[in-house]
Amino acid sequence: MGPLNGMKIIEVSGIGPGPFCGMLLADMGADVVCVDRGSKPVLDPATDCTRRGKRSIVLDLKAPADRETFLRLVEKADALLEGFRPGAMEKLGLGPVECLSRNRRLVYGRMTGWGQIGPLAQAAGHDINYISLTGVLHAIGREGEKPVLPLNLVGDFGGGAMLLALGVVSALLETRKSGEGQVVDAAMTDGSALLMALFYSLNAQGQWTTERGCNLLDGGAPFYDVYETGDGKYVSIGAIEPQFYAQLMDKLGLDGEEGPSRDDPRNWPELAARLEQLFKTRSRDEWCELLQGSDACFAPVLDFREAPKHPHNRARSTYIEVNGLTQPAPAPRFSRTPSAVKFPPREPGSDMQTLLDDWGVAREGAQL
Numbered sequence: 001m002g003p004l005n006g007m008k009i010i011e012v013s014g015i016g017p018g019p020f021c022g023m024l025l026a027d028m029g030a031d032v033v034c035v036d037r038g039s040k041p042v043l044d045p046a047t048d049c050t051r052r053g054k055r056s057i058v059l060d061l062k063a064p065a066d067r068e069t070f071l072r073l074v075e076k077a078d079a080l081l082e083g084f085r086p087g088a089m090e091k092l093g094l095g096p097v098e099c100l101s102r103n104r105r106l107v108y109g110r111m112t113g114w115g116q117i118g119p120l121a122q123a124a125g126h127d128i129n130y131i132s133l134t135g136v137l138h139a140i141g142r143e144g145e146k147p148v149l150p151l152n153l154v155g156d157f158g159g160g161a162m163l164l165a166l167g168v169v170s171a172l173l174e175t176r177k178s179g180e181g182q183v184v185d186a187a188m189t190d191g192s193a194l195l196m197a198l199f200y201s202l203n204a205q206g207q208w209t210t211e212r213g214c215n216l217l218d219g220g221a222p223f224y225d226v227y228e229t230g231d232g233k234y235v236s237i238g239a240i241e242p243q244f245y246a247q248l249m250d251k252l253g254l255d256g257e258e259g260p261s262r263d264d265p266r267n268w269p270e271l272a273a274r275l276e277q278l279f280k281t282r283s284r285d286e287w288c289e290l291l292q293g294s295d296a297c298f299a300p301v302l303d304f305r306e307a308p309k310h311p312h313n314r315a316r317s318t319y320i321e322v323n324g325l326t327q328p329a330p331a332p333r334f335s336r337t338p339s340a341v342k343f344p345p346r347e348p349g350s351d352m353q354t355l356l357d358d359w360g361v362a363r364e365g366a367q368l
Helices: 017-027 064-076 096-102 127-133 153-178 188-194 197-204 242-251 265-279 284-291 311-316 352-359
Strands: 008-012 031-036 054-058 079-082 107-112 182-187 224-228 234-238 298-300 319-322 325-328
Touching: 008 017, 008 064, 017 031, 017 054, 017 079, 017 107, 017 153, 031 064, 031 352, 054 352, 064 096, 064 352, 079 153, 096 107, 107 153, 127 153, 127 188, 153 182, 153 188, 182 188, 224 265, 234 284, 242 284, 284 298
Parallel strands: 008 031, 008 079, 031 054, 079 107, 107 182
Antiparallel strands: 224 234, 234 298, 319 325
16 A cells, blocks of 8 residues: 555666665555666666566657657656756756646656756766765764765765655645646755754754764764674664763663763763773673663664664564565555555566556557
């Protein structure tokens, strides 16, 4: 079922955040068709979980007949997703003007790194560049060291794909009232900047500096950090609130010690050194036995092979297996219209005729 059941969405094939956005909408029940090109995909479709729940057709968008077939699909669609450089779809004759002229209710979702306009709009780039320009990358890392890359989660997926999904769904809701479609311009620079809203607030209140690794949530505070254990693994501590910090100290056997106040950042290096020494006295599993499930705000640092096996993740079915591939389950959860993976990833072009039939679209040169 899913909350988006009945929605028809066209995804023009791409890599990374575009397919991830389409996956989110497919998980929520939308009928997402991936318009693939004839060339071999970057990732093996059989094990590319961002293709799950989507049907696939192959069209050559430079060929007039296939371009017309695409526009016929547009006439039936609720939304379209594309992630090319600005102007690329226009050069194909498939930009917003052409598509909205065929379907005035269409939500045309566009995702780029730099956005549709601006001095850098036509420049090449990747996640690392987008989060550099917006202050995100500068803020992540240890004091006195170079910035640390947060994978490509912030620009591509958080600031890009998720905000595009939010924008498309919001526009679809508005279309129900107005009867008119519109363009959603989701730039990863805009999205990653938006994710920094809290830190602009903290900075304005004198609670955050631009010095990396010296603040409350960036590893500067010893009670919000990662520590190596005696077996060379790691655990995380997030005991920010005084009551949680008190429980941590109690569990660690430090509550009776006369130590420096944690409220003075000048004492943080001394406190961190004490905790670093202490956490190396036991293995990660031993610390889990002592701290896990308490209000000490503790969790083991698991790799992506360990995470699906953790009892909490297993109890919630946070990870699922589809066609033998372990992968994250759909999220968030809905009480009445649950999301689901409808079927495993499809090979490019495998749904050509059934999709056209289901959508009531004749391929150019053919009859229904």
